[in-house]
Structure formats: C-alpha cells, structure tokens
Amino acid sequence: MTAVALVTGAAGGMGRAIVRRLAQDGFSVVAVDLGEAPLRALADELAGEGLEIQPRVVDLTSEAQLVELVDGLPPLAALVNSAGLFDERKYFDLGQDDFRRMYELNLIAAATLTQRAAARMAPGSKVVNIASRAYLGARHHAHYVASKAALVGYTRASAMELAEKGILVNAIAPGLIDTPMLRALTPERMAAQLALQPTGRAGTPEEIAHAVSFLAGPQMGFITGQVLFVDGGKSLGGSGA
Numbered sequence: 001m002t003a004v005a006l007v008t009g010a011a012g013g014m015g016r017a018i019v020r021r022l023a024q025d026g027f028s029v030v031a032v033d034l035g036e037a038p039l040r041a042l043a044d045e046l047a048g049e050g051l052e053i054q055p056r057v058v059d060l061t062s063e064a065q066l067v068e069l070v071d072g073l074p075p076l077a078a079l080v081n082s083a084g085l086f087d088e089r090k091y092f093d094l095g096q097d098d099f100r101r102m103y104e105l106n107l108i109a110a111a112t113l114t115q116r117a118a119a120r121m122a123p124g125s126k127v128v129n130i131a132s133r134a135y136l137g138a139r140h141h142a143h144y145v146a147s148k149a150a151l152v153g154y155t156r157a158s159a160m161e162l163a164e165k166g167i168l169v170n171a172i173a174p175g176l177i178d179t180p181m182l183r184a185l186t187p188e189r190m191a192a193q194l195a196l197q198p199t200g201r202a203g204t205p206e207e208i209a210h211a212v213s214f215l216a217g218p219q220m221g222f223i224t225g226q227v228l229f230v231d232g233g234k235s236l237g238g239s240g241a
Contacts, residue, residue, distance in 0.1 A: 008058075080130070148173075174208050176202040178202045203230060203232055
C-alpha cells in the first residue's frame with residue numbers, strides 16, 4: 001500500500017515544491033489549500049510530469065473540516081504542516097485580532113491536524129512543521145514571530161508526547177526563500193535582506209522540499225523534536241530583519 005502524505009499550504013511557493021518532491025519520493029500526496037483554482041493548476045502541472053496528487057480544498061481554521069479531512073483518509077505516513085499566514089505590522093499597531101489570526105492558522109490548525117492524524121498513525125510515521133527562522137526574533141512582525149515560536153514549542157512537546165507511539169516530530173525553519181512574497185520587496189529592501197545572508201543569496205523552495213523529504217522519508221528514524229534551519233546561515237547571528 002502506498003504511503004500517504006498530507007501537505008497543507010500546498011498551493012504556496014514552498015508548498016508546491018514540497019508536494020512535488022514527496023510525490024517524486026513515491027508518496028500518495030494529499031495536497032490541501034483554500035483555493036480550488038491554484039490546487040487544480042498544481043494537479044494539472046504535476047500530471048504533466050507523470051505525478052498524481054489528491055487536491056483537497058479545506059479551510060484550515062475550521063475544526064470540523066480538519067476532522068472530516070483526516071478521518072476520510074487512510075492513516076498518514078507523513079504530515080507536513082506548511083500552511084502559514086504572514087504580514088507586517090508596526091509593533092504598536094498590533095492588536096489582539098492580529099495575534100489571533102496568526103495563531104489560528106500558524107499554530108492551532110497545525111496542532112489540530114497533528115493530534116487528529118497522530119491518533120491513527122503507525123510507528124515510524126513523521127510530522128514536519130514549517131516554522132521560520134524568524135522565531136528567533138525579528139522586526140516588523142512580532143505576531144508572526146510569536147506564532148512561529150509557539151509552533152516550535154509545540155513541535156518539541158509533540159515529539160515527547162508521541163515518542164511512545166513511535167512518531168517522529170520535527171520542524172524546519174526556513175530563512176529568506178525565493179517566493180512571490182520575497183519578490184514583492186523593493187530592490188532596496190531585497191538588497192538589505194541579502195546583505196544579512198552569509199551565503200549571499202536567498203534559498204529556493206526546492207531546498208526546503210529537500211529538507212522535508214529527508215525528515216519525512218523512511219530513511220530517517222532517529223531525529224525528533226529538532227529544528228532544522230534552512231536559512232543560508234542567517235541563524236548564526238546578526239541583526240533581525
């Protein structure tokens with residue numbers, strides 16, 4: 001029986017690369033996002049490469065839809081919580097609703113999916129949460145930073161809780177990645193961001209997908225509760241951005 005992997009945020013820049021890589025790895029991939037059109041476009045694109053996925057339109061902020069999604073699938077061999085919300089706000093402009101929005105998708109949706117899926121997962125199954133290098137601290141989006149720090153904490157707690165079931169839980173902390181959001185920056189801000197990178201460049205979605213493939217694949221069985229930085233060395237230090 002083909003191992004099933006579920007990827008949220010599947011139509012995003014990193015999500016698309018993750019879906020493609022896991023499908024190439026031989027998983028039967030359930031690709032979850034909120035938009036039907038981008039999911040269908042992804043499925044058609046991959047079909048042209050000889051890869052078949054199962055697109056599912058789901059509102060990740062709806063507990064009922066999450067429960068229906070997981071309960072309608074075979075037990076998962078891998079769950080990748082890649083969906084995330086990001087925006088910038090001045091520190092003193094942040095209100096409670098801003099924090100709630102971030103936590104609802106960046107933490108609570110991932111926690112709900114993980115708990116529901118893990119209840120039926122077999123030993124050796126994997127959960128990979130896409131956090132962010134920003135959880136170490138960054139300017140201009142304290143609500144986002146806090147939500148990703150919470151996701152890292154949840155990752156570590158889940159690794160301890162699920163160890164007795166033989167389920168491994170890890171997080172990836174991407175840094176500056178070449179996605180549409182990054183390309184929307186002004187040339188001046190892009191240059192400032194790249195100047196903080198020891199590697200001098202942004203990463204690619206495919207590099208994040210390679211890391212997911214390693215942590216989610218059958219070849220890895222002795223790493224849990226860890227955060228893998230894929231950030232070009234940005235986590236080594238320097239001023240936050």
